[in-house]
Amino acid sequence: MKPGNRHKKIxxxxxxxxxxxxxxxxxxxxxxxxxxxxKSDMPTPRFNHSAAVVNGKIYIxxxxxxxxxxxxxxxxxxxxxxxxxxxxxxxxxxMPVARGYLTKxxxxxxxxxxxxxxxxxxxxxxxxxxxxxxxxxxGADMPTPRALLATVAWNxxxxxxxxxxxxxxxxxxxxxxxxxxxxxxxTNTWTQAAPMPQGVWExxxxxxxxxxxxxGGAHNVNAMRILQVYDPQTDSWTEATPAPLxxxxxxxxxxxxxxxxxxxxxxxxxxxxLDAWVYDQxxxxxxxxxxxxxxxxxxxxxxVNGRIYAIGGTPRQHNCQATSTVYELELEMSSPSPDFNxxxxxxxxxxxxxxxxxxxxxxxxxxxxEPCGDGIVDVSDMVxxxxxxxxxxxDPTLIAHWALDxxxxxxxLDSVADNNGQSDGLVVGDPFWLPTGGRxxxxxxxxxxxxxxxxxxxxxxxxxxxxxxxxIKGGAPGQAIISEPGGxxxxxTDPVDGHLMxxxxxxxxxxxxLLSDTxxxxxxWHRIGLVWxxxxxILYVDGVMxxxxxxxxxxxxxxGMYIGTGNAMAPESFWSGLIDDVRIYNRAIKP
Numbered sequence: 001m002k003p004g005n006r007h008k009k010i011x012x013x014x015x016x017x018x019x020x021x022x023x024x025x026x027x028x029x030x031x032x033x034x035x036x037x038x039k040s041d042m043p044t045p046r047f048n049h050s051a052a053v054v055n056g057k058i059y060i061x062x063x064x065x066x067x068x069x070x071x072x073x074x075x076x077x078x079x080x081x082x083x084x085x086x087x088x089x090x091x092x093x094x095m096p097v098a099r100g101y102l103t104k105x106x107x108x109x110x111x112x113x114x115x116x117x118x119x120x121x122x123x124x125x126x127x128x129x130x131x132x133x134x135x136x137x138x139g140a141d142m143p144t145p146r147a148l149l150a151t152v153a154w155n156x157x158x159x160x161x162x163x164x165x166x167x168x169x170x171x172x173x174x175x176x177x178x179x180x181x182x183x184x185x186x187t188n189t190w191t192q193a194a195p196m197p198q199g200v201w202e203x204x205x206x207x208x209x210x211x212x213x214x215x216g217g218a219h220n221v222n223a224m225r226i227l228q229v230y231d232p233q234t235d236s237w238t239e240a241t242p243a244p245l246x247x248x249x250x251x252x253x254x255x256x257x258x259x260x261x262x263x264x265x266x267x268x269x270x271x272x273x274l275d276a277w278v279y280d281q282x283x284x285x286x287x288x289x290x291x292x293x294x295x296x297x298x299x300x301x302x303x304v305n306g307r308i309y310a311i312g313g314t315p316r317q318h319n320c321q322a323t324s325t326v327y328e329l330e331l332e333m334s335s336p337s338p339d340f341n342x343x344x345x346x347x348x349x350x351x352x353x354x355x356x357x358x359x360x361x362x363x364x365x366x367x368x369x370e371p372c373g374d375g376i377v378d379v380s381d382m383v384x385x386x387x388x389x390x391x392x393x394x395d396p397t398l399i400a401h402w403a404l405d406x407x408x409x410x411x412x413l414d415s416v417a418d419n420n421g422q423s424d425g426l427v428v429g430d431p432f433w434l435p436t437g438g439r440x441x442x443x444x445x446x447x448x449x450x451x452x453x454x455x456x457x458x459x460x461x462x463x464x465x466x467x468x469x470x471x472i473k474g475g476a477p478g479q480a481i482i483s484e485p486g487g488x489x490x491x492x493t494d495p496v497d498g499h500l501m502x503x504x505x506x507x508x509x510x511x512x513x514l515l516s517d518t519x520x521x522x523x524x525w526h527r528i529g530l531v532w533x534x535x536x537x538i539l540y541v542d543g544v545m546x547x548x549x550x551x552x553x554x555x556x557x558x559x560g561m562y563i564g565t566g567n568a569m570a571p572e573s574f575w576s577g578l579i580d581d582v583r584i585y586n587r588a589i590k591p
Contacts, residue, residue: 035290035329035330036290036292036293036327036328036329037327037328037330038293038325038326038327038328039084039087039309039326039327039328040087040088040089040326041324041325041326042060042080042082042089042311042312042324042325042326043080043089043091043324044060044063044065044076044078044080044324045065045066045312045322045323045324046060046062046063046064046065046076046078046100046312046322046324047063047064047073047100047297047298047299047312047313047314047320047322047323048063048064048100048101048102048148048249048298049061049062049063049064049076049100049102049298049300049312050062050063050102050103050104050105050106050115050118050300051104051105051106051300051301051302051311052105052106052107052108052113052302053108053302053303053304054108054111054113054131055111055131056083056084056085056304056305057081057082057083057084057131057304058081058082058084058302058304058309058311059079059080059081059082059092059106059113059129059131060079060080060081060082060300060311060312061079061095061102061106061113061115061129062075062076062077062078062079062095062098062099062100062102062115062118063075063076063078063100063102063312063322064076064100064101064298064320064322065322066319066320066321066322067318067319067320067321068319069319070318070319071120071167071168071318072319073100073320073322074098075098075099075100075101075119075120076098076100077094077095077096077097077098077099078091078094078095079091079092079093079094079095079129080092081131082309082311082326084304084305084307084309084328092131092134093129093134093135093136095115095127095129095136096127096136096138097123097125097127099115099118099119099123099125100118100119100120101118101119101120101147101148101167102115102117102118102147102148103116103117103118103148103149103150103151103205104150104204104250104251104252104299104300104301105150105151105152105204105205105206105252105253105300105302106151107151107152107153107158108153109153109156109158109185110185111130111131111132112128112129112130112131113128113129113130113131114126114127114128114139114151114153114158114183114185115127115128115129116142116149116151116158116160116183117142117145117146117147117149117151117160117163118147118148119147120147120166120167120168121147121166121167121168122145122146122147122163122164122165122166122167123145123146123147124141124142124143124144124145124146125138125141125142126138126139126140126141126142126183127139128185139183139185139188140183140188140189140190142160142181142183142190143181143190143192144165144177144179144181145165146160146162146163146164146165146177146179147163147164147165147166147167147201148163148164148167148201148202149161149162149163149177149201150162150163150203150204150205150214150217151205152205152206152207152212153207154207154210154212154232155210155232156184156185156186157182157183157184157185157232158182158183158185159180159181159182159183159193159205159212159230159232160179160180160181160182160183161179161180161196161200161203161205161212161214161230162176162177162178162179162180162196162199162200162201162203162214162217163176163177163179163201164176164177164201165177171221172220172221174201174218174220174221175199175219175220176199176200176201176217176218176219176220177199177201178195178196178197178198178199178200179192179195179196179199180192180193180194180195180196180230181193193230193232193235194230194235194236194237196214196228196230196237197228197237197239198219198224198226198228199219200214200216200217200218200219200224200226200228200248201217201218201219201248202216202217202218202223202248202249202250202264203215203216203217203248204216204217204250204251204252204259204261206252206253206254206259207254208254208257208259208281209257209281210231210232210233211229211230211231211232211281212229212230212231212232213227213228213229213240213259213279213281214227214228214229214230215227215243215252215259215261215279216242216243216246216247216248216250216261216264217248218248218267221267222246222266222267223246223247223248223249223264223265223266223267224242224246225242225243225244225245225246226239226242227239227240227241227242227243227279228240240281240284241279241284241285241286243261243277243279243286244277244286244288245264245273245275245277246266247261247263247264247265247266247273247275248264248265248266248267249263249264249265249268249272249297249298250262250263250264250273250297250299251263251264251296251299251300251301251310251313252301253301253302253303253308254303255303255306255308255331255371255372256306256371256372257280257281257282257363257372258278258279258280258281259278259279259281260276260277260278260289260301260303260308261276261277261278261279262275262276262277262289262292262296262299262301262308262310263275263276263292263295263296263297263299263310263313264297265297265317268297268317268318268320269317269318270317271295271316271317272295272296272297272313272314272315272316272317273292273295273296273297274291274292274294274295274296275288275291275292276288276289276290276291276292277289280464280534282464282465282533282534282535283463283464283465283534283553284552285464290329292310292327293327294315294325294327295315295316296310296313296314296315296323297313297314298312298313298314298320299311299312299313299314300312300313306330306331306370306371306372307328307329307330307331308328308329308331309326309327309328309329310326310327310329311325311326312324312325312326331371336363336364336365336366336367336373336587337367337393337395337396337397337587338350338367338384338385338388338393339388339393339395339589340353340354340364340365340589340590341353341543341589341590341591342395342398342467342469342529342583342585342589342591343440343469343527343583343591344392344393344395344398344401344583345390345391345392345393346385346388346389346390346391346393347389347390349543350385351385351389353365353590354377354381354382354385357377358377358378359376359377359378360376360377361375361376361377362377364587364588364589364590365377365381366381367381367384367385368380368381368383368384395585397585397586397587398416398583398584398585399416399419399458399459399584399585399586400414400416400419400423400455400458400459400582400583400584401414401415401416401581401582401583401584402414402415402425402453402455402563402581402582403415403440403441403442403580403581404438404442404443404444404579404580404581404582405435405438405441405442406433406442406444407433407435407442408433409427409433410426410427410428411424411425411426411427412424412425412426412427412444412453412455412563413425414455414458419458422456423455423456423458424455425453425454425455425563426453426454426455427444427451427453428450428451428452428453428454429446429447429449429450429451429452430447430451431444431445431446431447431451431564432444432445433445434578437578438471438578438580438581439471439473439525439527439580439581440471440580440581441580441581442580443471443473443578443579443580444564444578444579444580445577445578446564446574446575446576446577446578446579447574447576448476448479448574448575448576448577449571449574449576450574451564451574451575452562452563452564452565452569452574452575453562453563453564454485454560454561454562455560455561455562455563456560457558457559457560458560458561458584459561459584459586460556460558461490461504461532461554461556462553462554462555462556462558464534464586465531465532465533465534465586465587465588466531466532466584466585466586466587466588467529467530467531467532467583467584467585467587467588467589467591468482468490468491468529468530468531468582468583468584469527469528469529469581469582469583469584469585469589469591470482470491470527470528470529470579470580470581470582470583471525471526471527471528471578471579471580471581472520472525472526472528472575472577472578472579472580473523473524473525473526473577473578473580474521474523474576474577474578475493475498475520475521475575475576475577476493476498476521476576476577477493477494477495477496477497477498477521478492478493478494478495478572478573479492479493479521479566479572479573479574479575479576480492480493480562480564480565480566480567480573480574480575481493481528481563481564481575481579482530482561482562482563482582483561483562483565483566483567483573484504484556484557484559484560484561484562484567485557485559485560485561485562485567486557486559486567486568487504487555487556487557487559487567488502488503488504488505488555488556488567489502489503489504489566489567489573490502490503490504490530490561491528491530492566492573493520493521494515495572497519498519498520498521498522499515499516499517499518499519499520500516500518500519500520500528500539500541500546500547501513501514501515501516501539501547502514502530502537502539504530504532504537504554504555504556505537505551505554505555506551506552506553506554506555511551511555514537514539514547514548514549515547516539516541516546516547517546517547518541518546520541521577525578526541526542527540527541527542527543527591528540528541528591529541529589529591531588531589531590531591532551532554532588533588534552534588535550535551535552536548536549536550536551537549537551537554538588540590540591543590543591563579563582564579
């Protein structure tokens with residue numbers, strides 16, 4: 001340690017504590033930028049209807065007109081097509097038999113819409129609508145007549161979950177079914193699937209990555225907080241984190257592998273909700289979204305081109321008043337970045353990564369069409385990538401970047417403009433700035449004694465997928481490159497040989513350090529990275545994955561970052577070498 005630096009370090013720590021506290025306060029309470037817009041009214045006011053999307057158009061089918069008395073509204077056969085591109089409605093051929101109390105979202109296979117069950121008395125009908133021909137045909141009846149079920153299409157088949165056998169019983173006698181049945185349109189036959197762990201009605205079913213997520217609903221009268229997950233390949237069920245709000249009769253739709261749940265109510269004797277929630281299956285977590293503009297239950301929500309359309313429903317409890325209102329929610333979203341390896345430029349390395357993902361459902365490389373891709377890496381993605389070749393990108397997933405190109409001083413600037421300087425680092429000690437000696441421009445040389453950089457909260461790893469990428473040269477065994485004050489060493493070397501490792505972990509059985517077999521404390525530059533994709537911890541060195549394990553959660557204090565020292569600033573943890581171009585992304589990349 002340099003003479004006189006001990007007292008200097010104590011003073012700086014006091015300043016840092018105040019700095020961290022101020023930054024935490026400044027970053028609290030940020031709001032989403034999504035916004036609702038009212039569109040052209042649906043011609044026929046209705047609630048408890050169903051919806052489907054085919055070729056960018058939304059089809060509203062059946063439903064119930066306003067109730068003159070409890071459960072005494074007219075069931076409808078009307079079918080209306082909404083074109084979001086022109087904000088216009090067109091009347092289509094009526095459904096053969098009028099029905100309300102349908103599933104909120106109809107399954108679509110080969111461009112045809114399947115309307116299954118429904119009706120106040122519970123129906124087993126399967127009616128198939130062909131939007132291209134504007135005609136209806138009949139499918140094989142469902143084995144179990146029911147209403148207010150949930151249906152979904154996956155891998156050429158249709159799955160029907162839960163519901164009520166009839167609504168025509170005393171309210172206190174309502175009891176949901178836990179039946180799951182599978183329809184194969186090719187053979188026009190039904191088979192049984194594993195029953196649901198908990199029978200529900202007025203719920204939703206959505207497919208993400210081959211799993212079916214059955215959200216919410218009620219077993220008797222009141223809605224429950226429940227999220228049941230069905231795996232069609234193993235015919236088995238598990239449970240996931242339920243929504244924060246007990247709801248039934250809500251709208252649900254999937255955009256970019258997130259489930260958006262909106263409106264609904266606890267029961268039909270109470271005022272509907274405004275609330276909207278988003279489920280992220282990669283982290284098994286829920287976050288609050290912009291609320292609906294109006295109280296609404298028994299609505300439908302459909303996604304077209306990255307926008308959500310909330311259509312119809314009722315703004316009040318029984319006796320329900322049907323509405324024709326249409327609201328559009330434009331989400332602040334962007335396509336996956338073509339800078340796959342997170343080095344700030346689109347080049348041959350990114351082309352190589354795309355080729356490795358060719359003809360696979362690899363979300364990180366599925367960049368076209370916007371905003372979510374189409375589930376396969378193909379020619380359209382390569383065309384989009386080529387359009388960006390040689391470009392330096394303004395990547396919205398890059399949440400912090402310290403280029404470490406300064407010539408002098410005690411501030412390491414964060415180049416991400418949206419951070420407004422809040423993530424600039426305080427340089428402690430007497431490191432050497434190397435204007436031209438870095439791997440990408442300049443770099444900073446730390447002495448392994450008392451040089452380091454302190455940064456306020458930028459990333460809390462427990463919030464979701466992320467990547468921390470940095471160039472290093474030199475160092476010694478047992479030293480840290482990136483750590484969290486009072487938390488874990490995110491990127492460090494083992495104390496014996498200098499293998500790259502991370503101590504950032506969750507609370508499960510595999511919560512120990514992740515150690516690679518790759519030594520990084522030599523005289524060469526190495527680009528190292530820690531990536532968490534929501535399920536796995538992954539370590540990279542020079543573009544190669546060197547260690548991976550399963551980790552479905554991570555523990556973090558959210559206290560900020562140290563660059564160049566360990567979490568407790570132990571003397572042996574200070575880095576003795578060069579550090580350059582530190583980048584943090586809120587997505588999983590392939591460095």
